[in-house]
Amino acid sequence: MQFGSRSQNNFFLLPKFVKTPFLIVYLLTLTSALATLVFYFRSQPQIPLFYSLPEPAQHLAAKEWLFLFPGLALASTLVHVAITKSIANSDRLLVILFSWSTVVVQVVLVLALFRIIYIIS
Numbered sequence: 484m485q486f487g488s489r490s491q492n493n494f495f496l497l498p499k500f501v502k503t504p505f506l507i508v509y510l511l512t513l514t515s516a517l518a519t520l521v522f523y524f525r526s527q528p529q530i531p532l533f534y535s536l537p538e539p540a541q542h543l544a545a546k547e548w549l550f551l552f553p554g555l556a557l558a559s560t561l562v563h564v565a566i567t568k569s570i571a572n573s574d575r576l577l578v579i580l581f582s583w584s585t586v587v588v589q590v591v592l593v594l595a596l597f598r599i600i601y602i603i604s
Contacts, residue, residue, distance in 0.1 A: 497564065498571050504582040505564065511589040512560050515596050516553040522600045523549055530603045552596040559588055 497505055523546060532544040563585040570578055 497567060498578065500575065501567060501578060501582040504579075504586045505567070507586050508560055508563070508589050511586075511593050512553065512556045515556050515593050518596060518600060519549050519553050522604065523547075526603050530599065532599060549596070549599070552592055552599075556589055556592045559585070559592070563588075 526546050526549070528546055529543040530546050530549065531542045532548050533542050536542060563581070567578060567582055567585075570581070
């Protein structure tokens with residue numbers, strides 16, 4: 484099989500009707516990774532991350548925890564691409580709704596990351 488042949492099963496080759504949402508998802512994942520890298524080197528060693536814990540001393544975490552958000556975004560992207568490829572032949576509306584729900588998940592993760600970056604900067 485030649486490199487780049489059309490018969491090759493490409494992991495990121497998606498149906499045309501879901502290209503727009505997944506382009507948005509890829510851009511959001513890249514944005515969260517780049518923002519994390521930029522603010523990782525500018526932030527203090529301890530950052531406020533866990534606001535739901537009862538004591539203020541428990542709110543702080545090591546700054547390496549910032550990589551949790553792009554990691555979750557990347558994992559979510561890969562899982563959702565795999566699921567979308569597996570259900571691509573089923574109902575078109577279902578695939579479109581699932582792909583836009585992926586965008587919503589990514590937006591929530593990016594907003595959470597930017598909120599934490601706003602707080603620490």
